[in-house]
Amino acid sequence: MKNNILYALLLLFFGSIPCACVKDKLDIKPDKTQIVPTTLTDFQALLDNTVTVFGSNYIGAAEIASGEYALSYTDFQTLSYLPEINSYTWQKDIWQGTAAVIEWDSNYKSVFYANVVLDGLNKVAVNYSNQSDYTNIKGQALFQRANALYSVAQQFVKVYDSSTASKDLGIPLRLNSDLNEKSVRSNVEETYQQILTDLNEALSLLPTTSVSKYRPNKCSAYAEMARIYLAMGDYDQAFKNADASLKLYANLLDYNSLNPNPTTSYPIPDLNNEVILRYGMSSYQSFSRTIGKIDPLLYQSYHANDLRKTMFFYVNSDGSVGFRGSYRKSSVPFSGLATDEQYLIRAEGFARKGMTNEAMADLNTLLTARFKTGTFIPLTATGSDDALLQILAERKKELLFRGVRWTDLKRLNKESRFAATLTRSLNGTIYTLPPNDNRYVFPIPDYVIAATGMQQNPR
Numbered sequence: 001m002k003n004n005i006l007y008a009l010l011l012l013f014f015g016s017i018p019c020a021c022v023k024d025k026l027d028i029k030p031d032k033t034q035i036v037p038t039t040l041t042d043f044q045a046l047l048d049n050t051v052t053v054f055g056s057n058y059i060g061a062a063e064i065a066s067g068e069y070a071l072s073y074t075d076f077q078t079l080s081y082l083p084e085i086n087s088y089t090w091q092k093d094i095w096q097g098t099a100a101v102i103e104w105d106s107n108y109k110s111v112f113y114a115n116v117v118l119d120g121l122n123k124v125a126v127n128y129s130n131q132s133d134y135t136n137i138k139g140q141a142l143f144q145r146a147n148a149l150y151s152v153a154q155q156f157v158k159v160y161d162s163s164t165a166s167k168d169l170g171i172p173l174r175l176n177s178d179l180n181e182k183s184v185r186s187n188v189e190e191t192y193q194q195i196l197t198d199l200n201e202a203l204s205l206l207p208t209t210s211v212s213k214y215r216p217n218k219c220s221a222y223a224e225m226a227r228i229y230l231a232m233g234d235y236d237q238a239f240k241n242a243d244a245s246l247k248l249y250a251n252l253l254d255y256n257s258l259n260p261n262p263t264t265s266y267p268i269p270d271l272n273n274e275v276i277l278r279y280g281m282s283s284y285q286s287f288s289r290t291i292g293k294i295d296p297l298l299y300q301s302y303h304a305n306d307l308r309k310t311m312f313f314y315v316n317s318d319g320s321v322g323f324r325g326s327y328r329k330s331s332v333p334f335s336g337l338a339t340d341e342q343y344l345i346r347a348e349g350f351a352r353k354g355m356t357n358e359a360m361a362d363l364n365t366l367l368t369a370r371f372k373t374g375t376f377i378p379l380t381a382t383g384s385d386d387a388l389l390q391i392l393a394e395r396k397k398e399l400l401f402r403g404v405r406w407t408d409l410k411r412l413n414k415e416s417r418f419a420a421t422l423t424r425s426l427n428g429t430i431y432t433l434p435p436n437d438n439r440y441v442f443p444i445p446d447y448v449i450a451a452t453g454m455q456q457n458p459r
Contacts, residue, residue: 040124040133043117047140050214050278053113054144057151057335058106060282061087061094061442062406065433069292069323073427078291084284089424090433092459093443101445102282103155108174110148115177117141139205143216143224146198147279149173150228153195155442156457157188159410160232165189169455183452192232199225208248213271213278219248220277223337226345231407233414239349242342249276250339252369255307267311270329279336280328281403287333289314289322294400296321302397305375306367312400323401335403340366344395351388359387363394370398392418410440 037043047054064087071079071088079085083101086094095101118141126134149171158168170191172183186194203221210217216224222245229238253273261267271278286292294313299321302309312325327334343366350359364378381387395408412418419435433439441457449456 037116037120038123040130040137043120043137043141044133046113046117047137047144048214049113053110055214055278056106056280056282057147057403058103058282059151059154059335059403059406060284060287061103062155063281063333063401063403064088064284064286065090065094066405066409067422067424067433068400068405069286069294070424071286071291071293071426075286075291076426079285081285084286088286089426089431090422090437090439092439095443095445097446099447103442104152104445104448106282107148107152108172111145111174112177114141114145114148115174118145119177135205136207139202139207139221140216142198142202143206143221146195146202147224149191149195149198150224153188153191154231154407156444157191158441159407159414160188160192161414165192169457172452172454183448183454185454192228195228196225199228213275216277219245220337222248223276223342226342227337227404230345230348231411233411235349235352238345239353242345242349245276245342246339246346250342252339252343252366254369255311255371256373258307258311260307260310262310262315264324266324266326266329266331268325268327268329270327272327274338274340275327275334276337276339276342278328279334281333281335283332287323287401288331289324290316292322294321294323298397301393303371305372306370307372308370308397326401333401333403340398341402341404344391344398347391348388348395351384351391354384356381356384356387359384359391363387363391366398367394406440413440 037046049055061083064084076085076088079088082096083094083098086096117137121134121138121141124130124134152171157170158164161168165188168188170186170188173186173190173194174181174183175194199221202216203218203225206216206218206221208218210220222241226238226241226245229235229241251273253268258267258269293316299309299313302312308325312323314322314324316322326332327336327338343362347359347362347366350356350362360379360381364376367379368376370376379390381390392412396405399405409420409422413420413435421435422433424431438458443457443459444454448454
């Protein structure tokens with residue numbers, strides 16, 4: 001089965017490949033040791049594979065490119081993986097002939113396994129005794145497929161623009177496990193509509209609570225839709241879904257309860273009170289706290305009584321600052337769903353509606369859980385625009401290394417007042433990424449283009 005699955009995944013990434021070697025592979029007969037998932041228990045086991053399939057959003061290249069940290073030239077020279085080097089300096093071809101691109105391959109691997117479950121469920125007889133498990137498993141599979149497709153969309157398509165979405169190049173929408181079906185590109189409108197269709201159906205099927213923070217539930221679905229609508233610039237729908245998520249689960253982690261020891265490697269607990277759904281991120285060498293250095297101005301922007309300044313950061317022996325605030329309690333950044341992000345999305349929605357008091361109330365609720373007890377003075381705003389500026393500033397500080405900054409840059413670059421030019425310097429060479437540049441859309445790997453004939457993104 002391992003050989004067949006491996007080859008199945010190669011077909012998935014490349015599309016149909018009409019050659020003798022394919023026929024030879026497909027002619028291999030299964031033996032008695034091969035296991036084909038057929039039962040609800042089998043399907044749940046597939047979905048519970050959070051180690052190699054469903055436990056990560058593979059968006060590491062986007063995190064590298066998002067400008068949330070800087071490398072010294074000496075540390076930059078230690079990098080050996082071309083996509084990491086090229087992402088850091090915003091090259092037009094970041095993959096540069098790489099034979100396997102995790103941001104593409106692993107996300108579509110998740111899509112494939114979700115489709116295996118969904119196709120298999122069509123062959124299961126549903127009755128009173130298994131109805132609950134059946135609907136739950138189907139909801140999980142739809143959620144995971146939507147999440148993986150969204151991870152691809154964040155990196156390989158333009159930011160959603162309703163005026164051009166039906167013309168802009170989208171991603172292949174693999175909606176079944178038939179590996180002989182050739183991959184073709186949709187448009188951006190179709191891409192996002194499929195993702196939202198999956199999530200809406202998942203919402204109708206998932207339970208209100210789940211047995212583990214590794215499994216999605218209704219709160220997860222609302223939170224994911226809030227994140228996606230925010231990326232699309234549909235702030236009304238982002239607000240509605242964040243509000244719905246928070247009505248189901250609104251707990252915040254009081255940072256006063258954490259160990260403030262500055263030498264603790266990772267002071268924030270895994271699966272803590274804020275986590276809605278646990279995901280990690282594809283990790284890279286430059287994410288190390290001793291290599292990737294936080295901008296001193298960003299570090300200084302945290303108030304002395306703001307416990308994030310202690311919990312998020314590690315001061316290296318040379319005085320530079322590295323990040324240690326992962327909600328996974330490890331060097332792997334957390335890219336899952338958590339209530340702090342939902343408070344910020346709802347606050348931004350309030351601000352964009354002109355509801356200043358409500359926006360600041362949400363922001364202050366979050367910050368109260370971040371400051372030393374008794375020291376926080378609630379923030380005020382002169383109006384909704386001022387509130388929005390404060391919320392976006394706190395969003396940047398709160399969601400550091402969460403895998404959302406790249407998408408934030410893409411959506412906010414559409415508003416001239418928030419558009420930003422990213423800059424990095426290495427050994428006297430200045431690299432820049434202007435707003436709305438084509439490099440905000442990563443090229444599809446060349447081996448995929450060669451095998452499928454799909455149109456490449458403009459460079």
